[in-house]
Amino acid sequence: MPKPQKHVFVCAQQRPPGHPRGSCAAKGCNEVLQTFWSELQxxxxxxxxGVTYSGCLGPCESGPNVLVYPEGVMYSGVGKDDVVEIFDTHLEGDGIVTRLQAPAGVW
Known part of the structure; x- marks a missing residue:
């Protein structure tokens, strides 16, 4: 397997219902992850x-969160309908989807 040029990490952190930090799992990260894998295929x-699920990326209240390397760009509030745009604009186009980019104070 060749080294990927870009690597996407999708937070799949799951916490109990009512946890004060919330979790990306409760906000639909599984659909986001499945859509990334489908688009990759x-x-x-x-x-x-590369597309990999991960543990907590930090800003749980803003999830689902997605982190793209090597640029180190974090996207927050990502839904399954945003995945194609992230692929087109960032992963294949080398741009940033600014409307989803986590604020500087968060990442």
Missing amino acids: KRNAYDRI
């Missing part, structure tokens, strides 16, 4: 892009 981008 559609584009046959396995040699360029």
